[in-house]
Amino acid sequence: MVFKRRDRRSPLQVLWELIWPRGGWTRAFHYVKHRVRRLPDRPERIARGIGAGVFASFTPFYGIHFVIAAILARLINGNILAGLSGTFFGNPLTYVPIGVVSLQTGHFLLGTEFHEGAKQGLMRKFARAAGDLKDNFLALFTDRDADWQALGLFFDEVFFPYMIGGIAPGIVAGVVCYYLSLPVISTYQKRRRAKIKAKFEAIKKKAQADLPNPGNPG
Known part of the structure; x- marks a missing residue:
């Protein structure tokens, strides 16, 4: 290939x-x-x-x-x-700050408590929840018993507050990035169109210069 x-x-x-x-x-x-x-x-x-x-x-x-x-x-x-x-915008360098801000905002809006220790194990909690979800799914096809208690606790303490709390800072960050990127993209596209036009004009002039002059048969 x-x-x-x-x-x-x-x-x-x-x-x-x-x-x-x-x-x-x-x-x-x-x-x-x-x-x-x-x-x-x-x-x-x-x-x-x-x-x-x-x-x-x-x-x-x-x-x-x-x-x-x-x-x-x-x-x-x-x-x-x-x-x-x-x-x-969301990458391994920003996931933890984004998660902590979202969790803090969510717990504040829901009137619950945010534990400072959550910031150290935030990604670990998501990984553990994904593992529990996988185990419970496999339990449907095996003799193992599904245990939803840990996932229920994760939903109440992490996932739901994160989801609610991420709305406001997500909107703010999205709007800020919109207004920051709009003039940059507009300027870039105008410059690019101008360069393409100038290049086209140069090719056109060169082509006209290479044409034989009817008044000068040579």
């Missing part, structure tokens, strides 16, 4: 590159920024898509942020590809 990778990656390498991309997160950020700016769409739709992706990063639905971003981008008439790129 033409597009097949020459260097086969092990499952461990694939998992590690999800946490730390090749070249680091700075290079990955510039790559995403470059791809977003070159999307063939109106700046307003691209910016709305970015805002939708950023908002999706504040939801506790880890693993399906792309799906959430695509649905939101569709609902607000934003660019879906930009929405997928906007989820880059």
